[in-house]
Amino acid sequence: MKKPITRGLFIFAASIVIIVCIFPFYWAIVSSLKKPFEMAAYPPIFIPTTFNVFYYLRLFLKRGFATYGINSIIVALSTTLLSVGIGSFAGYSLAKLPFTKTMRNLVGTAILAVYLVPHVVLAIPLFSWFRRLGLFDTKVGLVLTYSVIYVPLVVWICRGYMQNIPQTIEDAAIVDGCSRFGVFLRIVLPMSTTALITAAIITFIFSWNEFAIALFLTATENSQTLPIGVYGLRSHQAFTWQVMAAGGVVTSIPAILFSIFATGYLVKGLAFQLEK
Amino acid sequence: MYKVKSKYLTSWLFLMPVLFCTAFVIVIPLGYLFYFIFTNEENHFIGLQNLIRFSQDSTTLTSLWITLKFVLISVPIQLGIGMAIAHLLDNLSPRVKKVALVSLIVPMIIPYVVSGLIWSLLFNRMFGVVNYLLEFVRIGPVSWLSDPSVVMYSITIISSWIWMPFVVIILYSGIQAVPGQLREAAGLDGASSWRVFRHVALPFLKPFFVIAAFVRLSDAFKTFDEVFVATEGGPYLASELMSIRIYRIGMKQVRLHYASVLALFLLILVLLCSIGIIRALWKE
Numbered sequence: 369m370k371k372p373i374t375r376g377l378f379i380f381a382a383s384i385v386i387i388v389c390i391f392p393f394y395w396a397i398v399s400s401l402k403k404p405f406e407m408a409a410y411p412p413i414f415i416p417t418t419f420n421v422f423y424y425l426r427l428f429l430k431r432g433f434a435t436y437g438i439n440s441i442i443v444a445l446s447t448t449l450l451s452v453g454i455g456s457f458a459g460y461s462l463a464k465l466p467f468t469k470t471m472r473n474l475v476g477t478a479i480l481a482v483y484l485v486p487h488v489v490l491a492i493p494l495f496s497w498f499r500r501l502g503l504f505d506t507k508v509g510l511v512l513t514y515s516v517i518y519v520p521l522v523v524w525i526c527r528g529y530m531q532n533i534p535q536t537i538e539d540a541a542i543v544d545g546c547s548r549f550g551v552f553l554r555i556v557l558p559m560s561t562t563a564l565i566t567a568a569i570i571t572f573i574f575s576w577n578e579f580a581i582a583l584f585l586t587a588t589e590n591s592q593t594l595p596i597g598v599y600g601l602r603s604h605q606a607f608t609w610q611v612m613a614a615g616g617v618v619t620s621i622p623a624i625l626f627s628i629f630a631t632g633y634l635v636k637g638l639a640f641q642l643e644k
Numbered sequence: 645m646y647k648v649k650s651k652y653l654t655s656w657l658f659l660m661p662v663l664f665c666t667a668f669v670i671v672i673p674l675g676y677l678f679y680f681i682f683t684n685e686e687n688h689f690i691g692l693q694n695l696i697r698f699s700q701d702s703t704t705l706t707s708l709w710i711t712l713k714f715v716l717i718s719v720p721i722q723l724g725i726g727m728a729i730a731h732l733l734d735n736l737s738p739r740v741k742k743v744a745l746v747s748l749i750v751p752m753i754i755p756y757v758v759s760g761l762i763w764s765l766l767f768n769r770m771f772g773v774v775n776y777l778l779e780f781v782r783i784g785p786v787s788w789l790s791d792p793s794v795v796m797y798s799i800t801i802i803s804s805w806i807w808m809p810f811v812v813i814i815l816y817s818g819i820q821a822v823p824g825q826l827r828e829a830a831g832l833d834g835a836s837s838w839r840v841f842r843h844v845a846l847p848f849l850k851p852f853f854v855i856a857a858f859v860r861l862s863d864a865f866k867t868f869d870e871v872f873v874a875t876e877g878g879p880y881l882a883s884e885l886m887s888i889r890i891y892r893i894g895m896k897q898v899r900l901h902y903a904s905v906l907a908l909f910l911l912i913l914v915l916l917c918s919i920g921i922i923r924a925l926w927k928e
Contacts, residue, residue, distance in 0.1 A: 389747040392762045454661035461658035486866040488887040489907040493676035516669040577755035579869045595757045616758040623753040
C-alpha cells in the first residue's frame, strides 16, 4: 500500500495544518489567563503557569460585557427564529409549490442575490433609513436586518432538503382534504427537522458573529453586541491584552460549542460517505 | 362569492414574509443608495457631482487599488493552499482526517473580529509569536501591523487563515465525488498519488474549483471585519480596503451621500464576480 515514509510525511503535514488552525484560538485562551507580566514576556510563554480568571471578571463587571452578552443572545435567538420561520415557508414554496420555471429560478436567484450584498454597502443607506424609522440602535433593527441577510441560507437549505420529500406523502394528505398550509405544518416541517436544525445553527452562529452591520446600526449598550464589545476593547485607551483575549474567547463561545458538538454530527455524515 | 383562482396564489403567499422583509431591509435601502448618489448631504439634487468627485478622489482610488491587490493576492493563495490541503486530506487515515476536518472548521467559524484581534496579538512586533518563530530562521523582527509596506501581507495572512478551510471543504467534497473505481484503477496501475490526483481527480474537481474561486473572489472584496479590527485601515491608510474606506467616509466623516457612490461601486464589483456563481446555480 502506502510507503511508511509517505504516510509519515502526510501525518506531519496534517499536524502542521491542525496546529496552524487551532493555535491562534489556543493563544487567545492562554493569553486571557496570564498574569500581567506573563503577557509581555519574551520569549512568549506558551503554556500557562496559572489560571487567572481575574480578567474575565473584569470583563463582565467593569466593561459592561454582560449587557453585550445579553444583547447578543437576544438578537441571535430572535434572528434564528425569524429567519428559520419565514425561510422555511419560502424554501418549501420554491421546492414544491407551483411556479413557472423562469419565475422559480428568478425568485430563487433574487433571494440568493440578497446574500451577496456586502454588509458595509447595505449599512450605509440602512443607517439613514433606520434612523428615520426609529430603528437605529435597537435590537429590533438588528434582528430584522440579520434575518433578511441570512434568510437566503435558510431558504437554500430548506429548499434542497424539502425537494427530497416524496410528493406522494403530500398528495395523500391533500386528497384527504388538507390545505397546503396544513400539509406544510403537519407533514413537511416535522419531516424536515434535520434541515431546520442545520439552518438554525448556521443562522445563529452567523448572526452572533456579525460585526459590520452592528457597527453601523448601534451606538449604545441598548443594542450593541459582543463583537462590537470586542472591537471596543481593542480601541479603548486603558486596554490590557488579557482583557482583549478574554473578550475574544467569550465572543467565540457559540463557535466553539459548534465545533465540539455539531462537527461530530457533521463528521459522521462525512464519515458515512467515506465508507462507501 | 368571487374565488381567487390563480394556482400560484399559495406559492406566492408562502413567499410573502421573505419578500416583504427583503423589500423592507434590502430593496428600500438600495433605492436610498441610488437616491443618495445624486444628492448632497442637504438632500439637494446635484446630479453627477458625487461621481465626478469619486473619479478625482486619489485616496479612494488608492483604496480601490489596495483592494484589488489584496483580492488578487489572497484568493490564489487560498485556492492553492486549499487545493494542497484537500489533496492531503484525501491521503489521510480516517481518524487523522476527522481531527483535521474539525480543526479546519475553527478558523471559519470564530467571529472574524476575534480572529483579527488574535492575529494582531500574534503579529505584535515585540511579543508576538510570529516574530518569535521567525527568529529561528534568522529573520529580524517584522513590524507586521505598523509598517505600511508589510501590512498588506499581514492582512492577507489573516484573511487566508480564515478562509482557506472553506476552499478545502469545497474541494474535498469534490474529491469525494470522484468515483471510487476510477481512483482504485489508477492506483492499481502503479500511479503515484500525485499522478492519480492530476489526471483522475483534477478533471472532476473543475466545477468545484470554479465555484470556490468565484465565491472567494466575490467574498474577498467584501472583507471588512478582520482587517478593520486588526489595522483600522492600516498605518496611514496602507490597508484601507474599499469596505473600510466606505466606513470611514460614511460614518467617520459623516458623508453618507458620497460614501454611497463607493458603496454602489463595491456592490457592482461584487455582483460582477458573482455572476459566475449565479450562472452555475441557475442551472439547478
